[in-house]
Amino acid sequence: MRALAQFVMRGPLQASGVAAVTTAIPLLFWIGAAVVGLVILRLGISQGLTIGLWALLPALGWGVFGGDPTALGVLLQVMLMASLLRATLSWERALLGGSFLAIIMGLVLPMIYPGLLDDLVRAGVNFYEQYNAEVARSLGEDLETVIRDTMNASMAGSYLAVGVGMTMLARSWQAGLYNPGGFRTEFHGLRLSPAVAVILVATMVIGPFLGLNSMLLAWVAGTPMFLAGLALIHGIVGRKKLSGQWLVMFYIALVLLGPSLMILLVVLAFVDSWLDIRRRIKPAGPAE
Secondary structure (H helix, E strand, C coil): CHHHHHHHCCCHHHHHHHHHHHHHCCCCHHHHHHHHHHHHHHHCHHHHHHHHHHHHHHHHHHHHCCCCCHHHHHHHHHHHHHHHHHHHCCHHHHHHHHHHHHHHHHHHHHHHCHHHHHHHHHHHHHHHHHHCHHHHHHHHHHHHHHHHHHHHHHHHHHHHHHHHHHHHHHHHHHHHHHCCCHHHHHHHCCCCCHHHHHHHHHHHHHHHHHCCCHHHHHHHHHHHHHHHHHHHHHHHHHHCCCCCHHHHHHHHHHHHHCHHHHHHHHHHHHHHHHHCHHHHCCCCCCCC
16 A cells, blocks of 8 residues: 555656546545545645546546445545645544535435435335334334435445545555654544534434434544544553554454444543543653
């Protein structure tokens, strides 16, 4: 991947070509989005958006003619978050921008792709009626509504999650080429401000009472907090200079425990926004 990043940074022709070709190839769209993010972060928003236009062409082709908005959704997320990160040097603001865009996508996707969403809903209804009839009977007429909200939230939320991942990949490429160790330090220090943490929690708790899609709100508000929770774990391991095996065991536990550990990370991120847990932990040897 480092070799690819080096090739991309040779010039606009190389960057445009890689961004366009990888976006056009199925399942490689994420590379195109990361390439655009790297150019934005390194060379500036104006030049990055110019390269992004070449990736937008195949992404729009997939969205308009292929009926699949995934490449377009992820690319737009990366372009926005990378631009905010370049302009503000704040992961918090970049993540909030991505979350806001995910809400807009959640509102727009059903209007632009009603057929795609209807197909997903029918597939979901058939699945529950055949393999989980008890749940289908308990939900009754609400089954289709619940599945529709779930599919809508999953689409917009997954674009946000992949967009965050590709923005981080672009940032790691930038650090690897021009500032070794910079991304590690930056990620270890990622922490939400108390005001933002309260707003995100309030969004998840109050939003459903206002008739909003609770699952979409959980995606858009939970993603920044989940990432801040991951950063807290990485920061503690780095501050105590623990072996990388601790992180391996943590991610194994994350896979095995799933939602339970994810919720714990969200809670830890909220607490950390007020207490700054890393600052209270005595470093092992010289502080980072």
